[in-house]
Amino acid sequence: MLKTKDLYDLTHTRAASILENTEYPWEALAKIKDFIIELGKTLPKDEFDEVSENVWIAKDAKIYPNNYIGAPAIIGHETEVRPGAFIRGSALVGDHCVVGNSTELKNVILFDNVQVPHYNYVGDSILGYKSHMGAGSITSNVKSDKLLVVVKCGDERIETGLKKIGAMLGDRVEVGCNSVLNPGTVIGRDSNVYPTSCVRGTIPEKSIWKNNGTVVAKK
Structure with a gap:
């Protein structure tokens, strides 16, 4: 469930060519900037304007005033970037997405139809098709001890060699409001996280993470 092919339908992103050559999705994080x-x-x-050096925005995107979009970045078709958004750079945002008020993005791939609409921080992360982060939910991308991130799944431990990894959200994942996804969190397709959760490790596809960390299969 940790592998790229198990998490994502690559027909819903312009980043397919770098992701399809990875075994695990976080292997693409170091390539996002140059790829964009x-x-x-x-x-x-005729579809995109280069509004500043290395910042491309679809002509039919809705860009509200009072936001910042740093290079390099691509904002896809019919995506909304709302007031107060802070896109620091290395952000590949798909079509029909919502980047909300006071949301910060850094070194990310957002597949099509992703919503990060209210007070979210998403850094060094990949969010799959139709995934949604509730208000105030964030990806924590650096461990408190500053050591390299290890992705854990049961007894399996994968050394990433990276200091910064946020979360890998599979397609159609729902993250509840005010939740924290700790460094190296991987959430399988069609899974849900209860509001105010502190998530670490992995959640299988079609599962629910409850507030006490219990994981149950969806019925």
């Missing part, structure tokens, strides 16, 4: 710069140069000029 090269991809941006190939985007059709």
Whole structure:
């Protein structure tokens, strides 16, 4: 369940070409910046404006005032970037997404139809198709001891070699309000996280993470 092919339908992202060559999705994190710069140069000029150096925004995207979009970044078709959004750079945002008020993005891939609409922090993370983060939910991307992130799944431990990894959300994941996803969290497709949860490790697909950390299969 940790592998890219088990988490994502790659037909719903412009990042398919870098993700399809990974075994685990976090292997793509170091490639996002350069990939955006090269991809941006190939985007059709009748569909995207390069509004500043290495920042491409679809002509039909809705960009509200009072936000910041740093390079490199791509904002897809019919995506909304709402007031107070802080896109720090290395952000590949898909089509029909919502980047909400006071939401911060850094080194991320958001598949199509992703919603991070209210007071979210998403860093060094990949959010799958139609995934949604409730108000105030965040990805924590650096361990408190500053050691390299290890992804854990049962007795399996995968050394990532990376200091910064947020969360890998599979397609159609729902994260409840005011939840914290700790570094290296992986959530399988179609799973839910209760509000105010502190999540670490992995959640299988089609499961529910409850407030006390109990994981149950969806019925």
